[in-house]
């Protein structure tokens with residue numbers, strides 16, 4: 339070991355060994371000396387920490403050691419309300435809070451988080467791409483809600499650019515949407531389904547309420563994963579996903595809400611595919627999500643010619 343003498347850089351006097359790992363005060367000139375170049379004094383750190391938590395008093399939900407201020411209501415389902423929120427602190431971040439309704443089954447949101455975490459942890463081909471196209475959970479816990487009751491809360495990453503669900507789109511239209519838009523919506527969901535089905539998962543509740551739309555990118559995000567199941571050899575459950583998705587698309591193409599009779603404006607090749615996909619589960623299972631995606635592409639080409647991008651407005655003015 340090489341002997342080492344530590345000297346005060348200000349007066350050259352010897353310093354105690356502790357100067358190697360902490361601040362010491364030179365007994366000759368009184369200078370505070372440290373070897374560390376990125377040292378932060380405890381008092382400065384404490385002050386900065388208090389500054390960073392200044393927004394906590396305005397926050398209304400606490401979960402996973404963080405405080406969140408709700409900004410806007412996003413929607414509500416059978417078991418929870420959804421809100422856009424911002425994490426308070428030095429590094430604010432937009433999140434989506436899913437807050438269980440009073441009386442909702444205990445642990446449902448914890449289950450949803452466990453499923454989302456497993457989907458994110460899957461290490462199968464395509465994971466790097468598709469995990470970005472699935473919801474990402476941040477934390478789960480319970481928090482006092484404005485009515486003073488403890489509610490289960492799930493914190494999710496905020497997926498930017500998503501307007502609302504396909505159920506909201508259908509409501510805003512008040513009539514069938516243009517079938518060309520139904521084509522990209524259908525194909526976007528099938529792309530993700532092909533990936534999750536390959537990992538053995540099935541969603542189980544593919545309704546328009548569980549499909550969020552990104553109008554600018556023609557994207558669709560599948561939400562509502564609390565009922566998802568994993569079973570390596572359950573082609574039946576995956577066939578049911580494809581059937582449910584076909585019914586969701588029929589809802590988008592129905593002239594009257596709640597009556598998924600396919601609109602006459604839907605070109606025959608697509609209408610035929612929709613009809614069969616929504617009635618024949620064994621055929622859906624045999625085709626698989628990727629086969630269905632290709633079938634939708636072929637039917638769309640037959641109906642509309644080569645694919646091209648058409649702007650989508652979720653709230654048409656007429």
Ligand SMILES: Nc1ncnc2c1ncn2[C@@H]1O[C@H](COP(=O)(O)OP(=O)(O)OP(=O)(O)O)[C@@H](O)[C@H]1O
Pocket residue numbers: 412413414415416417418419420434436450497500501502503506547548550561562563564
């Ligand atoms: N990230 C989001 N952005 C915009 N709206 C959202 C978002 N997440 C959910 N919503 C809206 O909230 C509604 C309810 O969400 P969700 O389906 O997750 O709740 P739920 O039905 O109560 O729960 P679960 O399906 O697990 O029983 C959705 O149909 C959608 O309209």
